[in-house]
Amino acid sequence: MRKLTVRCLLLVGVTLFSNACIAKVIHSERSLYRNILVEETGDLRCLKFDEKTRQSSQSCMYKSKPKKLVFNYTKLTFASLLMIDNPKNVLIIGLGGGTLSNVIHELYPQATIENVEIDPAVIKVARDYFDFKESEKVTSKVQDGRIFIKRAALKKQTFDWIILDAFNGDYIPEHLLTKEFFEEIKSVLAEGGIVAANTFSSSKLYEHESATYHAVFGDFINVTTAKKSNRIILAGFNKAPTKEHLTERVKKLAPLLAPYSIDIDAVSKGMRSTKNNQDWPSDTKVLTDQYSPANLLNF
Numbered sequence: 640m641r642k643l644t645v646r647c648l649l650l651v652g653v654t655l656f657s658n659a660c661i662a663k664v665i666h667s668e669r670s671l672y673r674n675i676l677v678e679e680t681g682d683l684r685c686l687k688f689d690e691k692t693r694q695s696s697q698s699c700m701y702k703s704k705p706k707k708l709v710f711n712y713t714k715l716t717f718a719s720l721l722m723i724d725n726p727k728n729v730l731i732i733g734l735g736g737g738t739l740s741n742v743i744h745e746l747y748p749q750a751t752i753e754n755v756e757i758d759p760a761v762i763k764v765a766r767d768y769f770d771f772k773e774s775e776k777v778t779s780k781v782q783d784g785r786i787f788i789k790r791a792a793l794k795k796q797t798f799d800w801i802i803l804d805a806f807n808g809d810y811i812p813e814h815l816l817t818k819e820f821f822e823e824i825k826s827v828l829a830e831g832g833i834v835a836a837n838t839f840s841s842s843k844l845y846e847h848e849s850a851t852y853h854a855v856f857g858d859f860i861n862v863t864t865a866k867k868s869n870r871i872i873l874a875g876f877n878k879a880p881t882k883e884h885l886t887e888r889v890k891k892l893a894p895l896l897a898p899y900s901i902d903i904d905a906v907s908k909g910m911r912s913t914k915n916n917q918d919w920p921s922d923t924k925v926l927t928d929q930y931s932p933a934n935l936l937n938f
Contacts, residue, residue: 666768670760673807677768683709686736686764688807697806698736700769706742707900712837712869713738714901718862719800719835721888721907722876726750726800728829730791732784732815733805733837734761737771742899743800744777753798754779755787757805785814788823799832801875811838813931816848820928821855828875836872844926846919848872851926858914862906879912 665684666677676687685699699709708714716739720726727750731740734756744752756762759781765771773779780787784805791798801824805815814820824834834856838848840863852859856874863870880888885907892903924930 666764668760670758672758672760675760675764677764684768686761686769698738698765698769700736700738705770706745706898708738708742710869711864712871713742714899715862715864715869715871715906715909716802716804716835716837717742717892717896717901717903718860718871718873718906718910719802719833720892720896721885721903721910722833722860722873722880723799723831724888728798729753729800729802730798730827731755731802731804732787733803734765734771734779735804736769737765738769739802739804740777741770741772744772744774746895748776750776752777755782755784757781757783785820785823788820788827792823792826797827797829797832799829801828801832801834803834803836806837810842810844814928816844816851817926817928817931818851818854821851825855825875831877832875833873834875836874838870838872839868840870841868844932845870846923847926847932849913849917849919850923853913853917854925858912861911861913863909863911873910879914885910 662678662680664676664678666675668675673688678685678687679702682701682703683699684702685696687696701707701709726743726747729743729750729752731752731754734740734754737754740752740754743750754777756779762771762779762781766773784803803815803824805812828834836852839845842848852872852874858879859872859874860879861870861872889904889907896903
């Protein structure tokens, strides 16, 4: 899930009628961790954690076209599939409305998908309002993501696609942004697997995050759009894909991803390796369990 400013007129696509952008609250509750709201604006249904402004959405879906992805970051996440083929064990930390899990399950019905979410209320809302699908292959666990990773490492579990998508309403929880945590993630990443982390290009932590990922995983790939508000970090791979490999994967994936409004060719053009494009100072401090400046989280 993620914090993202939603401009009603752009998303709903109805600009001429004043009632098209009147949000209706269809569910609200106070969980152990946050205020949870589900709002509807025309055809758009959104999960929100910020009751004061109601401007930041964690997950959204079109009621009439639930397959169609709303947020750009979810589309960028599927750049992972340009790096790996036919994932069999997927781990998603941070559920939101369950959008990523649903799409991955439809694409790879034989894959095992484990969703980890700290807030049981979010899981219930995903089930009740966002058609989050569970089965023998798709499960959800109420647990802090870092604790889950520690226990998975002890059990020698590995995953070939790890998606980090945990947001607390303000930003990524600090303990899920440190060198120690990324080392724990690396310990459960299968050979040939990929880590996809959802974050922002506009964050004041941008340089610190980059330095921290690089310290653990080495060179990584940034996936961004022209506006550069969203950033997906792809890390953990042995070597960056060649242009020929990307062209082949785009051709294979394009028809599979089109129903979800994912233009994988455009996504591939937003991939930049840090190998020759390091955009943070070499002396940038790495985030650790002892050094994670909370004051920079307000961006």
